[in-house]
Amino acid sequence: MRNSLRFKVALFFSALTIALLIAQALGVKTLAEAQEEKLITALIRDDMASVIKSDEVNPSLLPPFDAQMNGYVSGTGKRRVSLPATVRSLSDGTHEIIIEGREIHVAIAPLGAARLYRIYDFNVYEKHFKDVINDLMAGTGVFALLTIWLSFGLSGLLVRQVAGFARQVKDLRLGESAPIQPGKYDETELVELVQAFNDYHRRMADMIEREKEFTGNVSHELRTPLTTITTSCELLGQDTAIVGKSRARLRQIERAADNMRELANALLNLAREDTARDVESVALAAVIETSLTPFAHKIEENGLKIINEVGQDLWVLANRSALAIVLSNLIDNAVRHTGRGSLRFRYTHGWLYIQDTGPGISADALPHVFDRFYQAKSQRTSTSGVGIGLSIVNKICDRYGWLIQIGSEPGAGTCVSLRLPSARRIEPYANLPSS
Incomplete structure (x- = not known):
């Protein structure tokens, strides 16, 4: 399948623009997530420094001591969160843990002989951040669709003169x-x-x-x-x-x-x-007999037996002169290369078969029989043509849409198959009742 130039241009620009949009959206998302982590880390660091300083200045501000955690546990939100015992084994610093399906940040710092555990819940902020990122990706999808529409419109402007030139060439x-x-x-x-x-x-x-x-x-x-x-x-x-x-x-x-x-x-x-339209109903048997007439002397000299099984009432749609040239060339080849044998004509299911009992054509020569000036070597006869007969036949068949095939085996003869559409001939007075 061939695509139009406009389609290819639009497809190229659409793919390139969409790829750039996706790359930009993913870059913005990655950068925003990195900045979010940096912001959270900075907030926690500043808050922990402020809390530790306040507790050192005024010990009464210390949060309740948790014996299980061997430290002081405090939170920044209104919701109280119970830390699992596994947090006690964590090192000092900031850690992300999952509690009740929620992502919690826990900052751990030494405070005298104990430790300070401070809980930060940024789920509301992170949810809002994810909504913004999702809106950004959705906007990227909308822009991608808009890009496709604009690409097809702009590509039409780019190739309009090429399309106009193609129309002028077609009309010329x-x-x-x-x-x-x-x-x-x-x-x-x-x-x-x-x-x-x-x-x-x-x-x-x-x-x-x-x-x-x-x-x-x-x-x-x-x-x-x-x-x-x-x-x-x-x-x-x-x-x-x-x-x-x-x-x-x-x-x-x-x-x-x-x-x-x-x-x-x-x-x-x-x-x-416009000669391909010059077709008419032709009596096939009569054309075969007429085409055989110029070769009567050669047929008699070679002792050939002509078997014409084509019915006299069979009519085909063809150009009479072109069909005569095709049959004359095919008969000429068969007569020149066949001796003491037979030449048989029969018509079955839209195909005319011309079969001889000659020496046949070798497998390496068979693909070239329609080539111009090609002549296959033959031991049967010393006379040959100039190698354009079958080339002319092939050109005529191409012009009128006739299929032609040649099958042959050395020593078994050659069979030429010619596809000719049959035609109904309406006999005059055929439908009148007999008196």
Whole structure:
């Protein structure tokens, strides 16, 4: 999942600010607790010094003597607290003990032959201090939520020009040459990005224009001789002196010219942007038979048996010219590499299977069969193509959303699986009652 730039900026600022707020709150809490202890210690020290001095000046001010504690016990609060016997074993100084679930400070100091125990209860003060600390932490949480809201708002201001640039690029069609005006943006980095994009877009537009001119010229230069060949074949077909094998050769030339015309049209369509929508209901068996026709002589020479199990009533949704190119390339590969075997066509659950009994493809070559100009070594035949047939097939399948898979084992043949969506063909007058 990709997150937007605004989300990332907001997340970064939110996380950084919240981390700083938490660190600040914890620092303030730690510092306050340390100052609290210092304050309590200072209060106890001053109070003990004052009490001892007063008792020395006026012994009548001494608190009651506690025989169990072997000392004088006094308290600063109105509530009387009984010290446990374990306090007697404590050393001189200030100690924190828990009595009846309350934290009590006990200061112990020598007083003549006895000891002075003075009890300090700061629970009210400490409770108020903890309430202040809790309010501070709660305020930190509120500020954290406010930070998230502000971060998303500020991040929108920071990336607004990037988002606007993205919208302009999205709305800009590939064939348009009008550049994006960098004057609309005030960030230096974004202006550089706009200029770099304009340069790239201009070069792409020039390249597309050159390709359009090239394909148009090729189309014109191909169609002219193909039209001449077709016209000549039609005229020669009217000559009654041409019979037998000569007439069969003439029909092959005419079909080859037609196939070349369809190939040129299909390749030109592939160069256009919206050809993926040019689909129609196509009789699959008829396209297979038409694609087999140019290879009839080679099939007969190799002694191949053609098994076409595709029903005559099966129709698929496809571009007729593109499907013819795909089948012609697949048949060409199968015929060139298969001898004295069979070539089988069948259609099951939306998949067209083309299976031959050739030598198969090695495991190391199988992943590269769709690579441009790649040619796997074959011991079956000395003739080979230029290595672009399956590359063209793969490009066509990508254009029209057809899935293609090739499975093969050396010595066991090759099976090509082509995913073609089926279509229902409504026969005329099919629903009329018979008379």
